[in-house]
Amino acid sequence: MITKTMSTPKVKHIAIAGNIGAGKTTLCTQLGKNFGWDVHYESADNNPYLSDFYVDMQRWSFNLQVYFLNSRYQQILKILDGDKTVIQDRTIYEDAYIFAPNLHDMGLMPSRDFQNYFELFKTMSSQIQPPDLLIYLKASIPTLVSHIQARGRDYEGNMSLDYLKRLNERYDNWIDTYKEGRLLVISVDDLDFKNKAEDLGKVVDLVRAELHGLF
Numbered sequence: 001m002i003t004k005t006m007s008t009p010k011v012k013h014i015a016i017a018g019n020i021g022a023g024k025t026t027l028c029t030q031l032g033k034n035f036g037w038d039v040h041y042e043s044a045d046n047n048p049y050l051s052d053f054y055v056d057m058q059r060w061s062f063n064l065q066v067y068f069l070n071s072r073y074q075q076i077l078k079i080l081d082g083d084k085t086v087i088q089d090r091t092i093y094e095d096a097y098i099f100a101p102n103l104h105d106m107g108l109m110p111s112r113d114f115q116n117y118f119e120l121f122k123t124m125s126s127q128i129q130p131p132d133l134l135i136y137l138k139a140s141i142p143t144l145v146s147h148i149q150a151r152g153r154d155y156e157g158n159m160s161l162d163y164l165k166r167l168n169e170r171y172d173n174w175i176d177t178y179k180e181g182r183l184l185v186i187s188v189d190d191l192d193f194k195n196k197a198e199d200l201g202k203v204v205d206l207v208r209a210e211l212h213g214l215f
Helices: 024-035 050-055 057-081 092-105 111-125 141-151 161-176 197-212
Strands: 013-018 038-040 086-089 133-138 182-187
Touching: 013 024, 013 057, 013 161, 024 038, 024 086, 024 133, 024 197, 038 057, 050 057, 057 086, 057 092, 057 111, 092 111, 092 161, 133 161, 133 197, 141 161, 182 197
Parallel strands: 013 086, 013 133, 038 086, 133 182
Antiparallel strands: none
């Protein structure tokens, strides 16, 4: 008699979501090292539109969002096609449900551009699957501002508090209705996982506990 054992699907895709300055890139790096995961970073430093966008948001909003959409779509295709576990810095959903509609509502992206963009997102998202685990870093405006100032990127110097506040509200609304997969929300206001090993350990324990539910 031959007994077949069912193999457990491998966790391939972890993603970190959060507002600008929440600590996504830092935590991606740390969790990647801790769990032995590959890291796919957001393409910010080599983004050809980002600095222009912060100078003239209305002119460059559509170009920027399409660039991010394409970049993250390509990342997800590589993750799903590969055999390694990957942690991704920001998700394709944030582009479509937070940044693009926020720009549209602020009058910084024309309606026809937004509709074109969102139809493109729907086509792309129908070809992929959501991450096995989404980690949302929830941060207050003072925390975001502190992190943004500390890293000192010139192109972020023109960012307004109102812009960050609008994004935070959209993030909270999106997370409240997120049903695509397993979700872990971590409040980062009282955590310093960049500089304090104890705080990083707390986050690692939370992630490990959540991952156990996936096996």
